[in-house]
Amino acid sequence: MDWKGRRQSDNIEDERGSSPMGGGPLGGGGFRFPGGGLGGGGLSFRTIIVLVVIFLVLRAMGVDVIGLLQQSGALTGGSSSGSGYQQSDNSGGTVAPANDEMKQFVATVLADTEDTWTGIFKSMGQTYTDPKLVLFSGSFPSACGTASAATGPFYCPSDQKVYLDMAFFQQMKDQFGASGDFAQAYVIAHEVGHHVQDQLGILPKFNRARQTMSEVDANKMSVRIELQADCFAGIWGKFTQQKGILQQGDLEEALNAAQQIGDDTLQKRSQGYVVPDSFNHGTSAQRMKWFKQGFDSGKLSDCDTLNNPV
Numbered sequence: 001m002d003w004k005g006r007r008q009s010d011n012i013e014d015e016r017g018s019s020p021m022g023g024g025p026l027g028g029g030g031f032r033f034p035g036g037g038l039g040g041g042g043l044s045f046r047t048i049i050v051l052v053v054i055f056l057v058l059r060a061m062g063v064d065v066i067g068l069l070q071q072s073g074a075l076t077g078g079s080s081s082g083s084g085y086q087q088s089d090n091s092g093g094t095v096a097p098a099n100d101e102m103k104q105f106v107a108t109v110l111a112d113t114e115d116t117w118t119g120i121f122k123s124m125g126q127t128y129t130d131p132k133l134v135l136f137s138g139s140f141p142s143a144c145g146t147a148s149a150a151t152g153p154f155y156c157p158s159d160q161k162v163y164l165d166m167a168f169f170q171q172m173k174d175q176f177g178a179s180g181d182f183a184q185a186y187v188i189a190h191e192v193g194h195h196v197q198d199q200l201g202i203l204p205k206f207n208r209a210r211q212t213m214s215e216v217d218a219n220k221m222s223v224r225i226e227l228q229a230d231c232f233a234g235i236w237g238k239f240t241q242q243k244g245i246l247q248q249g250d251l252e253e254a255l256n257a258a259q260q261i262g263d264d265t266l267q268k269r270s271q272g273y274v275v276p277d278s279f280n281h282g283t284s285a286q287r288m289k290w291f292k293q294g295f296d297s298g299k300l301s302d303c304d305t306l307n308n309p310v
Contacts, residue, residue, distance in 0.1 A: 193232030234294020
């Protein structure tokens with residue numbers, strides 16, 4: 001992907017030096033709703049009360065809870081393993097350069113999504129509002145709960161921001177076998193696809209409907225939402241191709257990434273078997289199919305995963 005020298009988005013919030021907590025294994029991703037539910041969220045009120053009670057009991061017993069947490073590293077900053085960059089804990093440590101190459105890449109891809117969706121919305125007589133993209137390392141608060149390395153990239157509709165720990169790109173390469181700049185761009189375009197859904201009213205409608213759904217039915221609907229975001233990412237890929245900046249093998253990189261992060265492939269890799277009722281992003285075959293459909297068509301009308309077989 002020939003991305004260097006292109007316009008970079010100003011909608012990047014680089015919080016890598018201010019992430020308050022260390023991270024863990026990467027995974028998941030997609031979108032979140034405030035208050036938990038699909039994709040996770042913050043601590044519940046009941047959980048907070050329980051933790052406070054435990055804290056007070058331990059203090060009464062003479063246990064130095066704060067000291068234990070500090071010794072374990074839970075209250076200090078730290079860099080994610082294999083991230084390729086460093087962060088600090090606000091105490092003078094090394095932080096990522098303000099305009100490092102990886103940040104430039106993310107800002108360039110985000111700018112291309114802005115151009116693509118601004119044009120598409122304008123053709124429909126609508127106005128596209130650009131999302132913000134927050135770069136963090138380890139853990140960072142969002143309006144949909146704590147963003148952490150453990151969740152992978154996700155979109156929060158409450159603040160209309162995409163959250164990305166770029167260590168995920170290293171994990172894609174090292175653990176998933178999904179390398180390449182266009183594979184990384186596909187991940188960003190997928191999360192922006194959720195913002196497009198939010199702008200079109202699709203996510204709010206699903207958020208209301210899922211309140212009365214069983215977990216199995218909510219997962220099935222989540223799959224359709226995720227596959228549509230894959231298709232929207234494909235539409236972005238189509239417009240990128242038309243700009244003449246794709247290189248040989250780029251499309252294959254994105255399709256391989258879609259294959260490697262399918263629910264069935266991830267479950268086989270992690271536990272040796274699959275549980276279809278727990279799928280919430282789609283199988284490898286489905287994710288490849290819908291990205292390719294968006295890429296081939298370039299039309300929103302061909303991304304209706306909600307009313308067509310997936």
